[in-house]
Amino acid sequence: MSSQLLFIFLVSLITLIINFAEASLSQLCPTPVLSRLQRHKIVSGESISSIAQDYNLIPETLIKLNPNLKRKSIWVGQEILVPPFNGIRIEVPNGATWNDLAKAYGIRADVLFEINGCAKIPTVVYIPGVDWQIGEKTGQNDYMGLKRYPLPSVTRVGLTYGWHRNPTTGQSFFHGGIDLLAQVGTSVLAADTGRVIFAAQEGTYGFLVVVYHGNGRQTRYAHLNRFQVKIGQTVKEGDVVGYVGKTGQPDLLEPHLHFEVRYKFPVGWVAQDPVTHLPKL
Numbered sequence: 001m002s003s004q005l006l007f008i009f010l011v012s013l014i015t016l017i018i019n020f021a022e023a024s025l026s027q028l029c030p031t032p033v034l035s036r037l038q039r040h041k042i043v044s045g046e047s048i049s050s051i052a053q054d055y056n057l058i059p060e061t062l063i064k065l066n067p068n069l070k071r072k073s074i075w076v077g078q079e080i081l082v083p084p085f086n087g088i089r090i091e092v093p094n095g096a097t098w099n100d101l102a103k104a105y106g107i108r109a110d111v112l113f114e115i116n117g118c119a120k121i122p123t124v125v126y127i128p129g130v131d132w133q134i135g136e137k138t139g140q141n142d143y144m145g146l147k148r149y150p151l152p153s154v155t156r157v158g159l160t161y162g163w164h165r166n167p168t169t170g171q172s173f174f175h176g177g178i179d180l181l182a183q184v185g186t187s188v189l190a191a192d193t194g195r196v197i198f199a200a201q202e203g204t205y206g207f208l209v210v211v212y213h214g215n216g217r218q219t220r221y222a223h224l225n226r227f228q229v230k231i232g233q234t235v236k237e238g239d240v241v242g243y244v245g246k247t248g249q250p251d252l253l254e255p256h257l258h259f260e261v262r263y264k265f266p267v268g269w270v271a272q273d274p275v276t277h278l279p280k281l
């Protein structure tokens, strides 16, 4: 009997300690950014740029958070969400951890954890510190567009950009580009005018060419067989930069071009979904 009482006492004590720990944890944590979004009702004469400026944000932050928002089609009375600082909201795939997110976005895991309210398992989170300076420099233009597809003809996408689960290990991983299926030896073409800033072997990328297009934007062409360009060389859209190969550690067995679009942010070069940058096909 006494051992039963002792057991009940211990369970109560442990529960109390856990509750206390959780309470103090939530006190330490600031309110998650996504619970601190303000609503802004658009009034006559406002534009996305002017609203962004009023809140000390860049227009891309507002556009990303309000997917219905098209820069040229806002209306008076429309309500939009405004975050406290620049960043993007993302849905986290099942199984991804704070460390996975930290690695994918180049931001410390403890920072992400804290600004998102110290949730144990991330589901929908705000990734801070993203600075789309590119959007400001080019004003109202559709700056996202690359001039052409990086292969001679449009091919099937073997692996999309974003989170995927490795079928063998069950682990989540972030794919920073798209895998465009193409035979080994297929010409790989510069997607836009720019300067070759890298053409060498680089870890899992294998033979990699990086072209800088100005305005904080670059494209990457990986797993190449061989190069057709040298560092420092200027290319225009459609110029051959190399040939499809299987170097490095491709995520697919089928030969493909791993193609990335990256933007310069204060935290480094952040991969974007290339599909949103390629010309409409």
Ligand SMILES: [Zn+2]
Pocket: 159, 175, 177, 178, 179, 250, 251, 258, 259
């Ligand atoms: Zn890939």
